[in-house]
Amino acid sequence: MAPEALRDPEIDPLATLVLEPEVLVDLVRRARATGPQTTHYAPWTGAPLASLPQSTPEDLAAAARAARSAQRRWATTDHRHRARLLRRAAQLLLARQSDVLDLIQLENGKARAAAVEEIADVVLGARFLARNAGRLLSPDHRPGLLGPFTSVRVAHDPAGVVGIVAPWNYPLILTLGDVLPALAAGNAVLLRPDPQTPLTALWAAELLSDAGFPDGLVQVVLGDGPTVGDGVINHVDHLLFTGSTPTGRMVAARAGGELVPSTLELGGKNALYIADDVDPELAAEGAVRACFGGTGQLCMSVERVYVHRAVSDAFRTAFRRRTRALRLGTGLDYRYDLGSLTGPDQLARVVEHVEDALSAGARLLTGGQQRPEIGPYVYEPTVLTDVGPQARMFAEETFGPVVAVHEVRSDDEAVAAMNDTRFGLHAAVWSRSTQRGRAVADRLRVGSVDVNDGYQMSWGSWAAPQGGRAESGWGARHGAEGLLALTRSRTVAVQHGVHHGLGPGRVLSGPPERWAPALLAALRAVVRTRQ
Template identity: 60%
Template sequence: RPLRERAAVLDRVHDLVLERQSDVLDLMQIETGKARASAFEEVADVANLARHYSVRARRYLAPRREAGAFSVLTSARVWRHPVGVVGVVAPWNYPLSLTLGDALPALVAGNAVIVRPDPQTSLTMLWAAELLSDAGLPDGVLQVVLGDGPTVGAAVVDHVDHVMYTGSTRTGRVVAAQAAQRLVTASLELGGKNAMYVADDVDVEAAAEGAVRACFSNTGQLCVSIERLYVHDRVVGAFTDAFVRRTAALRLGSGLDYRSDVGSLTSAAQLATVVEHVEDAVGHGARVLAGGVHRSDLGPWFYEPTVLVDVPPEARLFREETFGPVVAIYPVASDDEAVAAMNDSEFGLNASVWTADTRRGAALARRVRAGTVNVNEGYAAAWGSVGAPQGGVGASGYGHRHGREGLWETTRLQTVAVQRGTHGPAGLPGFGLRRLYELGPETWTRVLTELLRVMKRLRMP
């Protein structure tokens, strides 16, 4: 199908996901236990992404002209073609954003897509597949396969031309190796132990409010959420008080409405990890300032948003990703100490810097080893800027989603170079490169040597 038709499908997806949001919000809450506001983030994200690529895909996929080997005589153009079939192996925590959100750029680039949603959240993806059909996507272009990761997820990796995987670092290494065996490319968004720095010049109330969103949105089950808070000595007391007060005021609940701030964890396994990390930290001397309680009265997997201090390096919580509503506060004495602490991790997915001086914040952000860094926001500023790439470094993976880079992940490059002047125009049979070659290798190598020197003097690209 031509690009204009593919873009039109995304344009209709934008409208339909907003029109039908009530149904999918219910579905996501039932499947994951998340609060409704967190579920709405996914609806808004998919609509935003669909709009962006429906408008920008033509520009992102347009061929580009490059300088040829010989000025005037040579032209070179670089084309982008779809790789063929893209496989999306998706997690359970964002069942709409991390399935449909990854499928849309692959589709508009001209690929077919196979999605393996997590078994716990398969209904959301099946709903999304029906929505794509209603938006005009031809039958069979996107297919959904259901099953576990080791069996069905691995089979997807074995049969596609590009893999998009979101999940744990441990499994990501397996996926990368499996794709490499077939010499196919992969985009991997993996774990994170994301850090936030609160500088000494902040409005502590505003910073605390932002930190609550950054740490506890989606019950902390968010790849880019904050699990480490580094706070300058001068404001650590005031910030901690404000942060703990706001954390304790969060409303927990499972209703299919907007009355709850924090929902349930999604599984017994995730609850077990949260409990283990908190108990291990306390056993190593950490103190709980808020939360630390399994709220079985609300549901089997509810856990109060938890704030800890005095977490030592020996605790698992210090370095391991918890992926739940738990954060630790660490005081620091300077910007340099904060940056060093933020970078002291195998992960590098997302980070945040809070300061009244945005120029200072941007300078600090550039020093942080992370794929995205937000200044005066936790994660939404970077994630919502869908024209900019989103990805990790180190144990947080490689490749990107969003922006031109996210679209390009599902394409292959081809250079078409056209050489003119080999025979010469009519009436000038002696003109052209063929004549140069006929002069013999010693002569034409001298001519080319001088030509290269002239090109350098003229600063030709």
């Protein structure tokens, strides 16, 4: 792309703070994309942000070949070398944080504090992987069939090329935060960022190159889901997909047809319970963070709040007041708590859900208004009560700054209501008694639960897995589980003593009428033992 193509007089003036022509040209060079250009728009103003070429099927195939070639060399590196590069990537990310914070905000529209969460999470992930990946991926020994005469070792080999089809809502966490575990496990990556947020992904690819990761190891392709995202499945050995449940169903079917293992994080309708022993002010402060982080466009954010009737009035008053106090606006600084929704489709869904609920008898506690004077897709943080099952937002994911508050009379009623969903991603519980909070958490059918926090403690604890159940997907990020999912196990069993006449395994040789009765007698003895 020539620099002149980027000097569009209609380009959003905000973008000129970071998107100088030379910067864009350097970023575009990180992509395998030779097709027609597509214009990307800034959520804050609706004005064009950048024009980028799109990837063709030939680009996709070439990217996959280059990734596979690089992976064969990368798989031979030792874990100490990978750990050094992971630490270097984290250091560079912190050193260059201002640039990527600007990019995240310009592409996604979120407030700057929410963008900081993305940097923090990736740095913590790099640190966890640098410290633990070598140990978790080392071959481990297992009990053998014939005790000391059989040694069994399980190795964890790289899957090969890992495909990442990333969403727009957390463009650094859900690109670089997934790329790093794949690289730590010895894989190459074929990354397709969402068309709304390609620049952040390209910036991340450049960061990895500067950190010392080999050229070709991370390939970025650009384009929409049907054209490019779907094609990624044909070229990879494992797929990481984050998106809606309807799209996830199609991705799972395609991946299954190609026998490509997948990790899917899909939709949610996350719930929070406020028990009757809490300080309502403290619980309301936590609920605001849980509901409106990332402008509500967060997979783990809360959309349903169940509050015990004993503290219901006090909590609603505090929650309404704190929600109304949130600062709503757009800017590359820390003045605002909430930013903009990311595009017209998200705004339309939020408006439709709120209007539908109100027409079905719900009551508005606060919010419920678009704010076009701030930005074309800005919507106030909104709290509703009396939202019944006839309303779409009662069971459907809104994915915006909208929450419904319900009253319950007991822990049992709260658990039943929280579990009454086809999703199973995340939940939260607030109680002065951590024992009581744990007891409620243990009854919830979700992949993760935070007690006395919204979502940050469980998501940020990289040693623990994060994943969904039911229509929220399968597989996990983070922890040993997320890392080992990107490998393929190889079992090697060695029988000792065979060549010296000592191997008990020789009992299985010869005519079966000789060894079969002995084997069955041994099995009867084994099942009678308590060990």
